[in-house]
Amino acid sequence: MKKALPVYFLFIILHMAGIQSLHARSFRVGMMPNGNVVSCSACHVNPTGGGTRTLFGQAVFAITGSANTPFWSPSLAALDSDGDGRTNGRELNDPEGDGTATGASGVTNPGNRPPRFYIHRSIAGYPRHCTCV
Numbered sequence: 046m047k048k049a050l051p052v053y054f055l056f057i058i059l060h061m062a063g064i065q066s067l068h069a070r071s072f073r074v075g076m077m078p079n080g081n082v083v084s085c086s087a088c089h090v091n092p093t094g095g096g097t098r099t100l101f102g103q104a105v106f107a108i109t110g111s112a113n114t115p116f117w118s119p120s121l122a123a124l125d126s127d128g129d130g131r132t133n134g135r136e137l138n139d140p141e142g143d144g145t146a147t148g149a150s151g152v153t154n155p156g157n158r159p160p161r162f163y164i165h166r167s168i169a170g171y172p173r174h175c176t177c178v
């Protein structure tokens with residue numbers, strides 16, 4: 046019984062460290078304009094957070110590393126991390142990157158490029174169709 050007690054405490058400490066790590070990353074949502082709208086999915090492929098980073102998440106990580114440092118800036122706002130034609134700032138309604146969003150309407154994810162649809166012209170005898178790329 047005496048030997049089981051330290052192992053039990055070790056398990057609790059490791060468990061608490063894991064929880065703290067999860068919370069330590071979720072604070073970044075509050076460090077960008079409309080982060081509460083896009084949540085963890087701006088930086089992570091898994092929308093609940095953790096794991097593989099999106100291209101925007103990679104840009105954020107290049108700035109912060111594992112540190113708790115501010116990352117939102119005019120230069121990050123000016124980038125189009127996911128290559129969808131809208132800058133990160135436009136996607137988060139803060140095109141200037143000053144940290145002040147112009148509302149939450151029309152916010153899109155700076156780490157997610159929606160599929161593009163091309164409608165092909167109808168050729169005589171063939172129906173119209175779309176291609177998703």
Ligand SMILES: [Ca+2]
Nearest residue numbers: 125127129131
């Ligand atoms: Ca974009």
Ligand SMILES: [Ca+2]
Nearest residue numbers: 129154155157
């Ligand atoms: Ca996007």
